[in-house]
Amino acid sequence: AQTVTQSQPEMSVQEAETVTLSCTYDTSESDYYLFWYKQPPSRQMILVIRQEAYKQQNATENRFSVNFQKAAKSFSLKISDSQLGDAAMYFCAYEGFQGGSEKLVFGKGTKLTVNP
Amino acid sequence: DAGITQSPRHKVTETGTPVTLRCHQTENHRYMYWYRQDPGHGLRLIHYSYGVKDTDKGEVSDGYSVSRSKTEDFLLTLESATSSQTSVYFCAISESRGQPQHFGDGTRLSIL
Numbered sequence: 511a512q513t514v515t516q517s518q519p520e521m522s523v524q525e526a527e528t529v530t531l532s533c534t535y536d537t538s539e540s541d542y543y544l545f546w547y548k549q550p551p552s553r554q555m556i557l558v559i560r561q562e563a564y565k566q567q568n569a570t571e572n573r574f575s576v577n578f579q580k581a582a583k584s585f586s587l588k589i590s591d592s593q594l595g596d597a598a599m600y601f602c603a604y605e606g607f608q609g610g611s612e613k614l615v616f617g618k619g620t621k622l623t624v625n626p
Numbered sequence: 627d628a629g630i631t632q633s634p635r636h637k638v639t640e641t642g643t644p645v646t647l648r649c650h651q652t653e654n655h656r657y658m659y660w661y662r663q664d665p666g667h668g669l670r671l672i673h674y675s676y677g678v679k680d681t682d683k684g685e686v687s688d689g690y691s692v693s694r695s696k697t698e699d700f701l702l703t704l705e706s707a708t709s710s711q712t713s714v715y716f717c718a719i720s721e722s723r724g725q726p727q728h729f730g731d732g733t734r735l736s737i738l
Contacts, residue, residue, distance in 0.1 A: 553731065614718075616668040616670070
């Protein structure tokens with residue numbers, strides 16, 4: 511079964527600085543999708559960024575970018591110019607085609623604190 | 627924002643009672659999911675649906691059942707609630723494979 515590992519339970523960053531959150535995954539598939547979701551204290555799950563495994567180009571969304579290393583099965587999230595509103599739990603997720611159907615597997619999350 | 631409504635938002639009940647959580651969508655998306663979120667575990671898939679009356683089990687399906695009689699509604703039932711099912715439950719929808727899932731606001735369920 512596919513697994514997603516976020517090795518940093520907690521991270522902190524100073525406002526306006528850059529922080530990178532790590533994510534690795536285990537799979538034997540070649541075609542899959544990767545996501546980062548953000549969960550602020552409001553409990554909402556918000557999509558941050560999406561990456562298609564067959565695309566070599568790293569996805570970017572404004573201040574958020576990923577470093578996708580397919581051979582290493584690594585999918586890290588970089589947040590530039592961190593803002594107080596970026597404080598949240600961040601979840602990495604993998605979607606493959608397991609047992610004939612699509613399923614999303616989440617990591618356990620990284621809690622990001624942004625210090626003023 | 628995707629039109630997803632979960633009800634109730636909060637519920638407290640006793641061990642052994644039946645509980646049904648409802649997820650309603652207005653997006654006409656094919657896929658619907660139920661997750662539970664517990665500290666230290668992230669989100670874990672309970673059951674999902676890929677069409678009306680088409681459902682399948684997820685990672686933590688024991689003690690849960692689901693039904694989808696209409697595209698817009700996906701029900702999660704705990705036939706006889708146990709304290710281990712105290713959790714926050716999220717419903718999600720997606721249009722197709724590889725598309726982002728959109729989540730409801732969650733239901734906090736406490737079983738005493």
